[in-house]
Amino acid sequence: MIENILINGAILGGLYALLAFGFTLIYGVSGVVNLAHGAFFMIGAFIFSALGPFLLSILGPLGVTSTVIPLLALILAAIFVGIAGSIVYRLTIHPILGDEVAIMVVTISVALIIQQLVLIGFGFSAPVTPFVSGSIKIIGVSVTYMKILAFVLSLGLFVGLWAFINYSKIGAAMRAVSQDHEVAMLMGVNTETLYMLTMAISTAFATLAGVFFTSALLAGQAVPHMWLEPLWASFAIVVLGGLGSIKGTLVGAFIIAYVEHLVAAVFVSQGGVIVRAIPIATMVLILLVRPKGLFGKRIEME
Amino acid sequence: MLQVEDLMVHYNGAIALNGVNIKVEDGEFVGVVGPNGAGKTTLLRAISGVLTEVEPGKKEHPSLSGTITFDGKRIDKLRAWKIVKMGIVHCPERRRPFSEMSTLENLKMGAYLRKDKEGVKKDLKRVYELFPVLKERRNQMSQTLSGGEQQMLAIARALMSKPKLLLIDEPSLGLAPILKEKVLEIIKEIWRSGVTVLLVEQDVSITLAIANRIYILAHGRIATEGTKKELMKDRDVREIYLGL
Ligand SMILES: Nc1ncnc2c1ncn2[C@@H]1O[C@H](COP(=O)(O)OP(=O)(O)O)[C@@H](O)[C@H]1O
Ligand SMILES: [Mg+2]
Numbered sequence: 001m002i003e004n005i006l007i008n009g010a011i012l013g014g015l016y017a018l019l020a021f022g023f024t025l026i027y028g029v030s031g032v033v034n035l036a037h038g039a040f041f042m043i044g045a046f047i048f049s050a051l052g053p054f055l056l057s058i059l060g061p062l063g064v065t066s067t068v069i070p071l072l073a074l075i076l077a078a079i080f081v082g083i084a085g086s087i088v089y090r091l092t093i094h095p096i097l098g099d100e101v102a103i104m105v106v107t108i109s110v111a112l113i114i115q116q117l118v119l120i121g122f123g124f125s126a127p128v129t130p131f132v133s134g135s136i137k138i139i140g141v142s143v144t145y146m147k148i149l150a151f152v153l154s155l156g157l158f159v160g161l162w163a164f165i166n167y168s169k170i171g172a173a174m175r176a177v178s179q180d181h182e183v184a185m186l187m188g189v190n191t192e193t194l195y196m197l198t199m200a201i202s203t204a205f206a207t208l209a210g211v212f213f214t215s216a217l218l219a220g221q222a223v224p225h226m227w228l229e230p231l232w233a234s235f236a237i238v239v240l241g242g243l244g245s246i247k248g249t250l251v252g253a254f255i256i257a258y259v260e261h262l263v264a265a266v267f268v269s270q271g272g273v274i275v276r277a278i279p280i281a282t283m284v285l286i287l288l289v290r291p292k293g294l295f296g297k298r299i300e301m302e
Numbered sequence: 303m304l305q306v307e308d309l310m311v312h313y314n315g316a317i318a319l320n321g322v323n324i325k326v327e328d329g330e331f332v333g334v335v336g337p338n339g340a341g342k343t344t345l346l347r348a349i350s351g352v353l354t355e356v357e358p359g360k361k362e363h364p365s366l367s368g369t370i371t372f373d374g375k376r377i378d379k380l381r382a383w384k385i386v387k388m389g390i391v392h393c394p395e396r397r398r399p400f401s402e403m404s405t406l407e408n409l410k411m412g413a414y415l416r417k418d419k420e421g422v423k424k425d426l427k428r429v430y431e432l433f434p435v436l437k438e439r440r441n442q443m444s445q446t447l448s449g450g451e452q453q454m455l456a457i458a459r460a461l462m463s464k465p466k467l468l469l470i471d472e473p474s475l476g477l478a479p480i481l482k483e484k485v486l487e488i489i490k491e492i493w494r495s496g497v498t499v500l501l502v503e504q505d506v507s508i509t510l511a512i513a514n515r516i517y518i519l520a521h522g523r524i525a526t527e528g529t530k531k532e533l534m535k536d537r538d539v540r541e542i543y544l545g546l
Binding site for chain 1: 359360392394398407414415
């Protein structure tokens, strides 16, 4: 049982880290608490699901193998949602950037609109099946290759984005803006396009997380209402780690993941229901002890 | 080079600038002096364009009217980054280094818009010659620098943007007299190297000592203007505005 918690908690933690990174990034850079983050997670899974058969129909006859197609669909879905995310940002959030309350109202509305659009466009569910099959045993626990792939890709992407933020010129502009918006503008940073780019990265990462969650952890079905839980989880992780802190996001993701698995193991019979309350409950408990989160001094993007 | 005409700025109804006219010729060193709250910072933020930019959590919506032209082009409706690109660089009040970046990273942010890698390298060398202490502290987080070092960093960072016109907001604020002297000497040296300077200060005596021409700003209006000699001749000006 311990082994089980160890392995599955780690996998969930990795995926949570990927999910929450985008949420903390857009907050750190533009100050936006994006309550539509989960909706981009959800629509990403649907678009991935639709792209699979479509790509197969055009690339299949050309001899492209069926393992390449899901990866291609994943990349295309992330790019598509990233572009859509930055347009949504520009049209709905940017004009009200100074007003936190209005942003919450607008982003939750965006989430509901996306849910309805998905319902109309894709129906009640769509298959997001694992794109690799088979499993192996790690310290006695059976783990699917899909879970391993999702975990490795999640952490790889996390590290990649972290390096981008710390070592690229655009990353430097993101950190500068998060520390002092006005002075960053005085250096010539075009904040409007920087916020749009950040939103694109943030929503693209949400899409990747959506595909990984549905194919590796959930039942392989995307449904239009699966945006609230990832939103709560992101929220809990990011508040727990300290809003805007990347290190905190990583640590927070693993804490929430392990607590979920621990609680599920203890309350086996009611596990499914109780687990849903874990992210928020954990967050509240930790905030009682450390009101600014584990790493929160203020916004920092180390 | 720079011309500000009938500039009016309101912050949510409260007036901060009330019909300001100033002019800076190519190669001049112009000073603006005025007490706290006169509108000096507002003037510089209007010129550099950040006054009307959208910003997270920025509740006030300043409104601006009047015209600002630079090298014959209207800039009062331009985005801040475009104004930087044209060569107007604003060194902000209270230095404001990016506190979680090293000295070197701060300097690189100054060169953010520049594509001439060689030129940036050369300017970095020049800035290190001008401020040897910054070279020593290049890998240190800027928040660990002293106030004087931070002011030098702010000026150096602005230089990295390759200004044609440098706007400097109260560089002497909070510095010990000896540091003040030093910072002003360096600003003068920058001016001598061909950068036009618009300096905003509360400290009257240093501005009189350094600027070619001085505007006196009070309550959002230009009270008077002239060279040091002209201003000193007028007894009222001397007593009321300069406190000398
Ligand atoms: N962000 C702001 N919001 C509202 N009022 C402001 C703001 N900044 C400055 N003011 C007001 O505008 C006037 C001029 O301020 P400022 O330009 O900072 O003067 P100075 O730099 O000469 O001290 C002051 O009355 C000040 O209270
Ligand atoms: Mg001021």
